[in-house]
Amino acid sequence: MKIKAAITREAGEIKIETLELSAPKAGEVLVKVVACGVCHTDASSIKQFIPARLPMVMGHEGVGIVEQLGEGVNGLAVGDHVVLSFPSCGVCPACADGKPYACKDMKQLFFGGDYTDGTTRLVDENGEAVSSLFGQSSFADHCIVEARHAVKVDPEVDLKALCSLGCGVQTGAGAVLCRMKPEPGSTIAIFGAGAVGLSAVMAAKIAGCSKIIVVDLVDARLELAKEMGATHILNGKACDVPATIMEITGGLGVNYGLEAVGVPVLVQQMLEVLGGEGLGVLVGVTGDAQIPVHANNLMDKNATFTGAIEGGANPKTFIPKLVQFYKEGRLPIDLMSKYYPFEDIEKAFEDSHTGEVIKPILVF
Ligand SMILES: NC(=O)c1ccc[n+]([C@@H]2O[C@H](COP(=O)([O-])OP(=O)(O)OC[C@H]3O[C@@H](n4cnc5c(N)ncnc54)[C@H](O)[C@@H]3O)[C@@H](O)[C@H]2O)c1
Ligand SMILES: [Zn+2]
Ligand SMILES: [Zn+2]
Incomplete structure (x- = not known):
């Protein structure tokens, strides 16, 4: 045709x-x-x-x-x-x-x-x-x-609203709900407030995270993150990001970190602010970059660093869940x-x- x-x-x-x-x-x-x-x-x-x-x-x-x-x-x-x-x-x-x-x-x-x-x-x-x-x-x-x-998907839902569930939203929300699976009350730092990072914010709220710290360079995006569930917003141009995150978490660091930009230095910051047993997930595309990782940021904290394609989600089971969250006004x-x-x-x-x-x- x-x-x-x-x-x-x-x-x-x-x-x-x-x-x-x-x-x-x-x-x-x-x-x-x-x-x-x-x-x-x-x-x-x-x-x-x-x-x-x-x-x-x-x-x-x-x-x-x-x-x-x-x-x-x-x-x-x-x-x-x-x-x-x-x-x-x-x-x-x-x-x-x-x-x-x-x-x-x-x-x-x-x-x-x-x-x-x-x-x-x-x-x-x-x-x-x-x-x-x-x-x-x-x-x-x-x-x-x-x-x-x-x-x-449910034919009652406005189909055109659901496009980004196929990639961007699945990646951010999947990284949280499928890969990290945070316990209610856990803390998370999300680097990047684009489609992927913001989807992670909405998912972290759904998961019941107590501190959802979002880092970006654009204030309008940070404000949107707040509207979607961020508890703390940090403009990377205006503060020392790792120090501020350590302060917000009372020196403990976060349970979970997500890099959703694709900038090596942010990956390093994400690993730096992980607390004991923390899990850091990279979804931002960094191309061929080599990212030096301070070994102590992993070993001393018993932390884990991983990557995820499409948030580590199986679309057949995860997308219907996202549609349900959307219908409930939670996404x-x-x-x-x-x-x-x-x-x-x-x-x-x-x-x-x-x-x-x-x-x-x-x-x-
Ligand atoms: N792993 C996967 O399967 C997968 C799937 C989709 C997208 N991605 C990747 O995820 C990343 C994010 O995608 P997106 O659609 O949300 O992009 P986006 O451009 O909408 O969002 C990126 C955000 O990062 C912010 N940013 C840029 N530099 C920054 C810095 N130095 N410090 C803090 N914030 C900074 C920007 O202001 C922007 O809000 C991209 O690299 C994209 O290619 C990966
Ligand atoms: Zn995509
Ligand atoms: Zn295969």
Whole structure:
């Protein structure tokens, strides 16, 4: 079928074109895309900071309605509302264990351009193959995904509001609720108040953390963090962050730390402020950076330092929980979203880049 999609042929460029999308193969579904969030991974792939295989259609925070089922799809029906999430091979040991976020083929499936069978689903008007991002490519009015990463959600909820659950919100909220699993009353320091960090703030409040300390450089974002549940907000330009966190926690340090920016020095600060038995989680993308870690920040405190892809969440079980929190008003993600018509995709990226908008959402 003919579709309209935003294609990147050269680094930094994005253009809406008509492309041909093939029919869903076995295990796949055709989705009519209703909306798609803009995430930094799209921008990094467009600019080729991440060497995603061009030409490619980006977009990996799509939501939509199932329009056609490939052979052998169970658990989804035509007309279902779905949130699309990240791909996985489905058969490696991690996938078999229900941990798609640790899939051995993760990088290849995210950025390599092909679906799990090693083929593409898009061709341009000259008959040239076009790659897909995250086995999804939802900067398009239709896309194909494997049923495994299309998560059926409550049709009563406004679908376009749920885009960021597929990546950004899942990453921040998952890091807290799936990876850390804080006991009520625990303390947490969150570095970064973007879509990911703020999602961690909302999750920390849901988990009952007693001190939720948020660090950013932008006061407006810190104020929003407060509205979402932060108990303490720190502007990194205005204070000595580690010293202030130690003071807030009475010299104990925090039980949990999250780095949701991707800046090595913040990773070091996060480890510095962990208390005894603390757990520090890195989700910010630091590229090829080497991060020196003071061994005493780990050994002396019996602390743990880990990373997490997509918050260490299994979308099939975690996204429905997030939708329930949203319905209950406990995950106020609307506070960070702004909607744009699909045609204004360049403006959406510009507003994300300048930081004016936290989560731009393209609507079809
Ligand atoms: N691990 C994963 O699976 C995964 C998934 C999605 C996003 N990410 C990554 O998570 C990170 C955050 O994503 P986002 O969408 O929230 O980005 P964002 O740009 O919206 O948020 C980053 C925030 O960090 C703040 N910041 C920048 N420099 C800072 C500093 N020196 N000190 C304190 N705050 C600072 C910015 O003001 C901004 O509010 C990015 O690196 C992104 O690529 C990772
Ligand atoms: Zn993303
Ligand atoms: Zn796998």
